[in-house]
Amino acid sequence: MQSPFAFSDTNKRYHTYDYYLKHRYNTKCIRVPIDAGFSCPNRNADGSGGCTFCSARGSGDFCSSVQLSPEKQFEQIYSRLSEKWGKGLPAIPYFQAFSGTYAPLAHLRSIYDEAPFYKDASGSSVRIPEIAIATRPDCLDVSNVSYLRDLSRRTGVSITVELGLQSAKDETLLRIRRGHTVADFLSAYRLLSDAGLSVCVHIINGLPGETISDMIETAQLVGALRPAFIKIHMLHILRDTLMEKEYRIGDIPLMSMEEYTDTVCQQLRYLPPQTVIARLTGDGEAGALIAPLWTKNKRAVIASIDKKLAMHGIMQGDAYSASNR
Ligand code: SF4
Numbered sequence: 001m002q003s004p005f006a007f008s009d010t011n012k013r014y015h016t017y018d019y020y021l022k023h024r025y026n027t028k029c030i031r032v033p034i035d036a037g038f039s040c041p042n043r044n045a046d047g048s049g050g051c052t053f054c055s056a057r058g059s060g061d062f063c064s065s066v067q068l069s070p071e072k073q074f075e076q077i078y079s080r081l082s083e084k085w086g087k088g089l090p091a092i093p094y095f096q097a098f099s100g101t102y103a104p105l106a107h108l109r110s111i112y113d114e115a116p117f118y119k120d121a122s123g124s125s126v127r128i129p130e131i132a133i134a135t136r137p138d139c140l141d142v143s144n145v146s147y148l149r150d151l152s153r154r155t156g157v158s159i160t161v162e163l164g165l166q167s168a169k170d171e172t173l174l175r176i177r178r179g180h181t182v183a184d185f186l187s188a189y190r191l192l193s194d195a196g197l198s199v200c201v202h203i204i205n206g207l208p209g210e211t212i213s214d215m216i217e218t219a220q221l222v223g224a225l226r227p228a229f230i231k232i233h234m235l236h237i238l239r240d241t242l243m244e245k246e247y248r249i250g251d252i253p254l255m256s257m258e259e260y261t262d263t264v265c266q267q268l269r270y271l272p273p274q275t276v277i278a279r280l281t282g283d284g285e286a287g288a289l290i291a292p293l294w295t296k297n298k299r300a301v302i303a304s305i306d307k308k309l310a311m312h313g314i315m316q317g318d319a320y321s322a323s324n325r
Contacts, residue, residue, distance in 0.1 A: 099134070
């Protein structure tokens with residue numbers, strides 16, 4: 001059956017990451033999470049503090065040991081994931097933990113110059129068409145963005161910077177101790193897009209004090225920027241975070257799965273059809289997750305979103321303003 005949505009050949013009503021990979025690279029790619037030993041300017045020198053939801057590993061819970069070099073981590077995880085997804089697939093190294101541009105330029109060079117040439121455990125070349133680097137708005141400046149642009153041009157490897165916005169409301173950013181404003185995010189976004197680098201914006205639904213319309217406004221702000229990718233997460237309460245303490249004393253009411261999936265369906269309407277939905281539900285480490293437990297069942301979350309989109313005749317971008325096109 002013909003899909004109702006232009007960027008789908010599986011009857012999905014939004015632009016999936018699988019569709020993007022298939023149409024850009026004609027194959028699946030293996031994303032390989034790496035902890036390159038960065039830290040984060042939003043945390044104290046002893047590693048405490050930071051965003052109230054942040055885990056001890058700075059979102060790098062799926063990475064290999066930071067004791068290993070990035071190259072060795074790549075070999076190890078790529079081999080393991082190749083067993084699952086198939087041998088010889090292209091790879092996308094994803095520098096996920098903490099803030100991947102929070103270091104002097106010479107240090108960034110020593111890490112990222114190597115990444116396009118990572119090999120598998122047997123020493124054979126791996127096709128690396130893209131690199132993804134997670135960071136914060138206050139860790140980007142003209143010199144490190146120019147370096148990434150030049151690296152991409154020199155090697156032909158596309159670079160995506162994963163940039164957390166989380167909410168378009170400054171009041172919320174203050175409450176969760178993000179340490180940056182919406183304006184800071186927009187400046188960093190502009191720097192990246194002016195350099196021709198693609199951006200994956202991260203947003204979180206269910207942040208404390210937020211209404212559904214706040215969450216939809218966040219999607220509207222992101223949609224107007226026309227990013228290459230977006231990741232939409234449900235707020236996770238993780239063990240040993242500041243937010244766990246707030247949750248335990250009843251300060252953080254959590255969304256139900258129904259509320260979350262309803263909200264996501266509405267948010268998708270405000271995102272341009274070209275924006276790839278790289279994630280529709282969070283991926284917290286199972287052992288560290290305290291709540292909400294329904295997020296563990298990612299299939300059910302996705303199925304609920306698909307069902308609601310079809311039931312209400314919603315497609316990604318159908319409320320995206322014509323003036324934005
Ligand atoms: S910016 Fe990222 S790594 Fe830093 S404290 Fe916040 S979530 Fe953690």
